[in-house]
Amino acid sequence: MPYFDTASAAPLHPVARQALQAALDEGWADPARLYREGRRARLLLDAAREAAAEAVGCRADELVFTPSGTHAVHAGVAGALAGRRRVGGHLVVSAVEHSSVLHAAEAHAAAGGTVTEVPVDRFGAVSPVEYASSLSSTTALACLQSANHEVGTVQPVAEVAGLCAEAGVPLLVDAAQSLGWGPVEGPWSVLTASAHKWGGPPGVGLLAVRKGVRFAPQGPADERESGRSPGFGNLPAVVAAAASLRAVRAEADAEAARLRVLVDRIRRRVARLVPDVEVVGHADRRLPHLVTFSCLYVDGETLLHELDRAGWSVSSGSSCTSSTLTPSHVLRAMGVLSEGNVRVSLPRGTTAEEVNGFLEVLPRAVAGVRAELGVLDAVPSVPPVAESVEVDALGLRCPQPVIELARAIVSVPVGGTVTVLSDDEVARLDIPAWCAMRGHTYLGETPHGDAVAYRVRRAV
Numbered sequence: 001m002p003y004f005d006t007a008s009a010a011p012l013h014p015v016a017r018q019a020l021q022a023a024l025d026e027g028w029a030d031p032a033r034l035y036r037e038g039r040r041a042r043l044l045l046d047a048a049r050e051a052a053a054e055a056v057g058c059r060a061d062e063l064v065f066t067p068s069g070t071h072a073v074h075a076g077v078a079g080a081l082a083g084r085r086r087v088g089g090h091l092v093v094s095a096v097e098h099s100s101v102l103h104a105a106e107a108h109a110a111a112g113g114t115v116t117e118v119p120v121d122r123f124g125a126v127s128p129v130e131y132a133s134s135l136s137s138t139t140a141l142a143c144l145q146s147a148n149h150e151v152g153t154v155q156p157v158a159e160v161a162g163l164c165a166e167a168g169v170p171l172l173v174d175a176a177q178s179l180g181w182g183p184v185e186g187p188w189s190v191l192t193a194s195a196h197k198w199g200g201p202p203g204v205g206l207l208a209v210r211k212g213v214r215f216a217p218q219g220p221a222d223e224r225e226s227g228r229s230p231g232f233g234n235l236p237a238v239v240a241a242a243a244s245l246r247a248v249r250a251e252a253d254a255e256a257a258r259l260r261v262l263v264d265r266i267r268r269r270v271a272r273l274v275p276d277v278e279v280v281g282h283a284d285r286r287l288p289h290l291v292t293f294s295c296l297y298v299d300g301e302t303l304l305h306e307l308d309r310a311g312w313s314v315s316s317g318s319s320c321t322s323s324t325l326t327p328s329h330v331l332r333a334m335g336v337l338s339e340g341n342v343r344v345s346l347p348r349g350t351t352a353e354e355v356n357g358f359l360e361v362l363p364r365a366v367a368g369v370r371a372e373l374g375v376l377d378a379v380p381s382v383p384p385v386a387e388s389v390e391v392d393a394l395g396l397r398c399p400q401p402v403i404e405l406a407r408a409i410v411s412v413p414v415g416g417t418v419t420v421l422s423d424d425e426v427a428r429l430d431i432p433a434w435c436a437m438r439g440h441t442y443l444g445e446t447p448h449g450d451a452v453a454y455r456v457r458r459a460v
Helices: 014-026 036-056 069-083 099-110 128-133 157-167 235-273 300-309 329-334 352-372 400-409 427-438
Strands: 063-066 090-094 114-118 139-143 171-174 190-194 205-209 277-280 290-295 341-345 388-392 417-422 441-448 451-457
Touching: 014 036, 014 235, 036 063, 036 205, 036 235, 063 069, 069 099, 069 139, 069 171, 069 190, 069 205, 090 099, 099 114, 128 157, 139 157, 157 171, 235 277, 235 290, 235 352, 300 341, 300 352, 388 400, 400 417, 400 427, 417 427, 427 441, 427 451
Parallel strands: 090 114, 090 139, 139 171, 171 190, 388 417
Antiparallel strands: 063 205, 190 205, 277 290, 290 341, 417 451, 441 451
């Protein structure tokens, strides 16, 4: 069964498996002890730190291992903010950061700090100039991911890091999605990553803090990992994480070139094979193995189940697949369609035959879901009946409000308007996206009791 969701967690690399087994036999003792078992464990830990630091591009004494990537992010944000608390309490993040960064920002705001979210363009990238304009004399820390976890867009980290350095502001880079493909360029100050993203075992994160960066670890003091990650570490997992990082980096250039060809095939053929689809993220400045697209008139959860039944494991940022019924913050910040969203992230070793098999199954799966929702007759050919029409979509969840809009738009002449009443948060994103895809004019929204009225003018 092809697994196409390495952006969530990559399969364990063979080198990680071998290193883990060997370290279980040799690295079980406390590396802080001076007897032979402890010394042996310490040698393994030091070697793992050297290997990981080489891959990151920092000194070994600047890097510590943490229990997860999220732990690394939270420790990195808290420590950097505390280290510069005399400067001020202002934190800058991009609007598409991983939830671990945004949760850390929320905690900082709840404690009395201030947070600025830098918007992104329709591809999911920040503007370095706009990012730099968000910095101020009270900015204690800035955060920018190296590449987006949902759409694969690579951020201009080196340029932003240079601008932050000129402003005297440290930059924390969440490199979880990109570190397996190469080092992060530029004068960053703090970097975090997670082993299970590159084929290492889960439960190992990296936190690198450059020398000279003011950093004050939060929480009770601990003598391990420079006081930045307390507790007895999982040494066998750490050894496996470092070994697998070195292994995937050795393969990275060749594998990236090969997977980029397969992802380009998906990007081209999905747009041809599936009607009413939007491929999102940057076409060139992106991770080599990841592609995301959204399908009009499709319930995302149902589509993922259909693909799973057909033997394909993929992910989604669609609100229809979440218990909160709110759209992905990444897709919302980009202003792109969220319904029927599919994220494909190919593991190393993916074959052309597997990609072709997915492209064969996908159109049938989308058509089947649309048929279940009654979309085959979503746009009937009928004469216009009124200059303006109001559609009651209250209580309907994605993608039904957009389906009702598609049915209603043909009932008004060109220049006529349709007003959709909806209490689904997703409509705020998907109705404007539908207008852009279908060539109609989105006129905006107004409150309507506990709901919102969305106005659309027919343009074609």
